[in-house]
Amino acid sequence: MVLPATQSVAADPTRSSGSTDAAAPLLEIRSVTKRFGATPVLSSISLDVAEGEFLTILGASGSGKTTLLRLVAGFEEPDAGEIRMAGQRLDGLPPYRRRVNTVFQHYALFPHLSVFENVAYGLRVQNVRRTEIPQRVTAALAMVKMSEYASRAPAQLSGGQQQRVALARALVNRPQLVLLDEPLSALDAGLRREMQVELKSLQREVGIAFLFVTHDQDEAMALSDRIALLRWGHLEQVATPREIYQRPATAYTAQFIGQTNLLRAEIRQGMARAGTLAWRCASSDGRATFSLRPESIHLGAPVGEKVAALGDDTTRFTARIRRQVFGGATDLVELACADGLTLLARIPSRGNLEGAWEFEFSGADGVRVQDEE
Amino acid sequence: MYSRTYKAAVAIPPLAWVTGFLLVPYALLFAYSFWQVEAQQVVHHWNLGNYRELFHNPMYLEVLFRSMKIAGAVTALALLLGYPLAYYLSFCSRKKELLYQLVIVPLWVSYLVRAYAWKTILGSDGVLNTLLQYVHVVHHPVESLLYSPFAVVLTLTHIYTPFAFLPIYASLEHIPRRLVEASEDLGATPARTFARVILPLSLPGVLAGATFAFVLSLGDFLAPLLLGGPSGIMISNVVVSLFGAAYNWPLGAAISLSMLVLVVVLLSIVQRAERKLSFG
Numbered sequence: 001m002v003l004p005a006t007q008s009v010a011a012d013p014t015r016s017s018g019s020t021d022a023a024a025p026l027l028e029i030r031s032v033t034k035r036f037g038a039t040p041v042l043s044s045i046s047l048d049v050a051e052g053e054f055l056t057i058l059g060a061s062g063s064g065k066t067t068l069l070r071l072v073a074g075f076e077e078p079d080a081g082e083i084r085m086a087g088q089r090l091d092g093l094p095p096y097r098r099r100v101n102t103v104f105q106h107y108a109l110f111p112h113l114s115v116f117e118n119v120a121y122g123l124r125v126q127n128v129r130r131t132e133i134p135q136r137v138t139a140a141l142a143m144v145k146m147s148e149y150a151s152r153a154p155a156q157l158s159g160g161q162q163q164r165v166a167l168a169r170a171l172v173n174r175p176q177l178v179l180l181d182e183p184l185s186a187l188d189a190g191l192r193r194e195m196q197v198e199l200k201s202l203q204r205e206v207g208i209a210f211l212f213v214t215h216d217q218d219e220a221m222a223l224s225d226r227i228a229l230l231r232w233g234h235l236e237q238v239a240t241p242r243e244i245y246q247r248p249a250t251a252y253t254a255q256f257i258g259q260t261n262l263l264r265a266e267i268r269q270g271m272a273r274a275g276t277l278a279w280r281c282a283s284s285d286g287r288a289t290f291s292l293r294p295e296s297i298h299l300g301a302p303v304g305e306k307v308a309a310l311g312d313d314t315t316r317f318t319a320r321i322r323r324q325v326f327g328g329a330t331d332l333v334e335l336a337c338a339d340g341l342t343l344l345a346r347i348p349s350r351g352n353l354e355g356a357w358e359f360e361f362s363g364a365d366g367v368r369v370q371d372e373e
Numbered sequence: 374m375y376s377r378t379y380k381a382a383v384a385i386p387p388l389a390w391v392t393g394f395l396l397v398p399y400a401l402l403f404a405y406s407f408w409q410v411e412a413q414q415v416v417h418h419w420n421l422g423n424y425r426e427l428f429h430n431p432m433y434l435e436v437l438f439r440s441m442k443i444a445g446a447v448t449a450l451a452l453l454l455g456y457p458l459a460y461y462l463s464f465c466s467r468k469k470e471l472l473y474q475l476v477i478v479p480l481w482v483s484y485l486v487r488a489y490a491w492k493t494i495l496g497s498d499g500v501l502n503t504l505l506q507y508v509h510v511v512h513h514p515v516e517s518l519l520y521s522p523f524a525v526v527l528t529l530t531h532i533y534t535p536f537a538f539l540p541i542y543a544s545l546e547h548i549p550r551r552l553v554e555a556s557e558d559l560g561a562t563p564a565r566t567f568a569r570v571i572l573p574l575s576l577p578g579v580l581a582g583a584t585f586a587f588v589l590s591l592g593d594f595l596a597p598l599l600l601g602g603p604s605g606i607m608i609s610n611v612v613v614s615l616f617g618a619a620y621n622w623p624l625g626a627a628i629s630l631s632m633l634v635l636v637v638v639l640l641s642i643v644q645r646a647e648r649k650l651s652f653g
Contacts, residue, residue, distance in 0.1 A: 075554055095557040108555040112573050112650075122559035125569065173559065 024087060026051045026209050027072065027177055032081035034067055034233075041067045042233045044081065049177065049209050054200070056212045056220040059230035060256070065213045068230070069179050072211065073102050086176060096125075101170035102179040106186060107162040109154035115141070115165050116150040122173040140172035141165075143202065160191045167199075171206060180212045184219065196222050217257050221245070229253055251371040254291035259332075261297075261343045263290040263366065272366070275339035279315040279363030289371035294332060296365035297345035300358030316360045319343065321353045335359065405626035415622055423627035433611065433628065440607040443526055444591035448537070450530040451586040452579065455538035459578075460571075463545035473542070480535055488599050491528045495519040495600070520602025528600055529590040536589060537582035544578025545571070577651045584643045588636055608632060 025048035034042040041064045049055045059065040070076045072083060074095035083090040090098055101122070109118050119137045128136070141147045144164035154162055163183060170178050184192045184199075200223050203210050214220055220227050221241040229236040229244065229252075236256075237249045248254035251262050265274040265281075267288055272281035274290075281288075300316060319335035322342070326349065333353065335343045345359060407419045427433050462472050479487070494500045497514040505511045518524060548571060556566040594609030601607065608628065615625030 073554075073558055075558075095554070096560045096562055100558075102555070102558045104551055104555060106551065108549065108551040110552060110555070110570060112570075121556070121561075121569070125556070125559060125561035125565050169559070 025049060026053075026086060027090075027211070028082075028084040029068075029072070030082050030084070032068075032071060032078045032083060034064070034071060034076065034078050040233055042071075042078075045230075045233075045235055046081075047228055047235065047238065049211055052207045052209055054203050054210045054212065054223060054225045056214060056224035056227045057230055058214060058217060058220040058227050058256075060215060062232070063230040064233040065215075065230050066181055069102075069181055069211065069213050072177070073100055073179050074098050099176045100179060101173050101175040101177075102181065103163075103166045103170050103183045105181045105183065107154075107159075107166040107183075109162055109165055109169070111154055113154075114150065115146065115152050115154065115157070118154065118165055119169045119172050121169065126173070136172055137168075140168040143171065143206075144168045159187055160195060163187065163195060167202070171202075171208070175208065177209045177211060180210060182214055183212075185214070185216070192219075199223065221257070227257075229256060231256075247367060248291055248369055251289050251291065251369045254367070254369050259294055259344055259346075261292045261294065262369075262371070263292055264288075264371070265290055272363070275341045276337060277315060277317055277341070279361075279366060280313055281363060281366070281368075283368060289369050290366035291369045292343075292361060292366045294344040294346040295330075297335075297343060297347075297359050297361045299345070299347045299350075299353075300360050313363050314360050315363055316358055318356055319359055320356050324353060402626045402629060405623050406630050408623045410621050410623060413620065423624045424631070426624060427627055427631060436606060436611055437608050439522070440591055440609075443522055443529070443597075443605075443607060444587045446526045447529040447533060447590040448583050448586040450526070451534040451537035452541075452583055454530070454534050455582060456541055456579065459538050459542035459545055463542060464571075476535055476538055484532060484595060487532055488528055488596055491524065491531070492519065492600060495524050495527075519600060520605065522601065522605045524600040524602075525597050525605045525607070528596045529593060532596070533586045533589050536585040540581035540585065541575060541578040544575045544581075548574045573650075577647045580643055580647050580650065584640065588639070591636070592632065 027047075027049035029045055029047040032042055032045045033040070045064075045068060047055075047068075057065045057068055067076060071078050072090070074090075074093060074097075078091055081091075085099070090100075110121065113121065116137055119140050120133050123133045123136060138147065138150075141150055144167050146161065146164045146168060149157065149161060149165075154165065157165065163186075166183070184195050187195060196219060212220075212223060224241055226238060226240055227244050228238045231252055237244055237253045239247070239249075244253060245257055248257065248260075254260040254262065263272075263274040263277065265272040265277075265288055267273075267281055267283050267285050269285070270280060270282065271278055272283075272288065272290065317337060319337045321333055322336045323334040325332040327346075329349060330346045331349045333345045333347055335345055337343065343359075405415070406423055407421070408415055408417050409420060409422055410416070411418075458476070462469055462476075466472055492499070495518040496502070497516055497519070499519070501518060502511075502514040505515065506513075552570055552574070553566055556570045557563070561569060591607075592609055594607065594613055597605050597607040597610050598613075601610075612625050612628050612632075615621045615628065619625075
């Protein structure tokens with residue numbers, strides 16, 4: 001599963017896979033602003049994509065993620081700011097003069113052309129030598145495991161197969177950057193997971209940078225080198241999946257990526273307090289919001305039982321079990337604390353829990369986040 | 374499920390209509406075409422004489438040929454006018470609704486009024502000749518404007534262009550815009566996108582529009598009657614006169630049926646082509 005050796009994109013040293021240390025980023029989005037009429041869609045977005053990087057723009061519907069992609073593709077023009085690729089100005093160029101290819105949300109295969117001709121389309125319209133076309137198309141179809149379907153019409157293919165053809169149609173042109181607009185959203189859950197794995201390994205293999213748009217945070221976590229979280233046209237945070245999960249910068253990020261408990265606390269003399277909960281905190285005095293992941297809360301003993309001595313940093317509290325959702329290896333438990341605070345905890349499954357229990361968490365797991373309040 | 378009586382009650386009126394106003398007249402026409410006229414009387418003497426006459430008398434073939442030429446010219450012109458208009462409306466215009474209405478509104482005006490309008494424009498003291506003389510392009514009225522195949526083609530083009538426009542417009546509107554974006558994304562200039570994506574996907578509409586324009590103008594008899602003059606006579610005028618003044622219903626029936634067969638064959642070819650051209 002490689003491109004023909006003589007033309008392999010991966011063989012090009014300037015585009016080697018995962019080279020994030022390159023001096024200049026491949027794609028530079030600088031202070032890009034876009035309005036539709038009076039409605040601001042993107043407000044001064046700045047974002048870089050490195051060579052060979054898999055960067056995901058994650059956001060809820062209406063966040064402007066598709067618009068950002070369309071600005072890079074050339075279907076929309078920014079009202080302000082600039083977009084550069086490999087140092088050259090991209091905005092202002094029509095889509096057909098950008099070395100960028102898009103995988104559309106609903107594939108957008110040409111219904112009047114066979115699978116082979118769909119993939120060959122980009123090569124034909126760009127006057128690639130006729131003798132070169134068959135081998136490149138064949139290689140691209142082999143890459144997405146669609147060789148047997150070359151002579152089929154798109155209407156005869158399943159959603160997953162059309163997805164593969166759309167991918168081959170983009171990759172065959174050896175673009176510097178592939179844009180993917182929620183390409184997996186139309187597939188059912190099982191197939192989607194399967195395609196995620198393939199998409200990721202394919203991207204590694206060809207070493208082409210992917211700019212991927214999705215509203216699905218699990219998908220973003222599974223695929224991306226970095227995630228750019230977009231909210232109402234603003235970039236909320238850009239970081240690796242691990243960092244964005246473990247160190248969310250804002251309350252919104254913490255809630256959007258995975259589940260969390262937001263603790264609005266008062267810090268005084270090295271101690272943070274939210275209701276009856278108190279934990280050590282090095283921050284200066286004042287109000288602050290902390291994100292505490294449900295899996296950071298651990299189950300102690302039923303109330304009344306003696307427990308072993310705790311470490312310095314551990315906070316213990318008592319709460320009633322309000323609800324318990326079985327989730328296989330772990331259960332999600334909704335806790336009602338004495339002061340009316342509700343917390344979510346993810347604990348190893350161990351049958352139904354009832355009544356009041358002791359819970360504990362380490363203050364170090366509470367991540368201070370920016371909050372609008 | 375529906376009861377038998379209900380089904381019958383629903384089916385009978387349309388069936389009766391089709392039988393009474395379509396099947397029976399066609400059967401009569403069919404029968405007439407094999408009869409003949411003797412001493413101003415239609416005699417039920419079965420023979421192929423009418424068809425022999427039709428295919429051996431050069432006059433009929435000439436008129437038929439001319440009708441097809443006129444219909445062909447009208448079709449070509451209607452497509453040349455209708456396609457760019459439909460393309461503009463569908464892809465470039467911001468005032469789609471308004472322009473669409475402007476195309477449709479003339480269809481509400483009586484055919485006769487529109488045909489007469491051309492008579493006023495093309496006549497020897499008509500609008501066009503007056504203008505040409507006023508600006509000294511010509512010194513005497515151009516007589517050949519009216520009562521010519523030219524006038525017929527012009528009028529029929531005016532009348533049938535909306536019929537060509539509508540299916541083309543519909544097929545263009547049906548082309549998903551993301552296909553156009555995909556094409557440009559893959560490096561195709563707007564011209565190539567048109568040639569490789571838009572045009573092929575609009576062909577079913579073009580075919581339907583061409584069929585409308587051709588079949589409708591082939592069978593037209595008012596425009597040649599009003600504006601054609603002797604040199605602009607079409608096959609329907611011949612049929613009309615055979616059923617009227619000439620009182621030769623059998624020959625008229627034979628010509629009508631031949632035209633019908635011609636059109637049905639044409640339509641079935643077009644239908645097959647259309648099926649081949651349309652995709653999921």
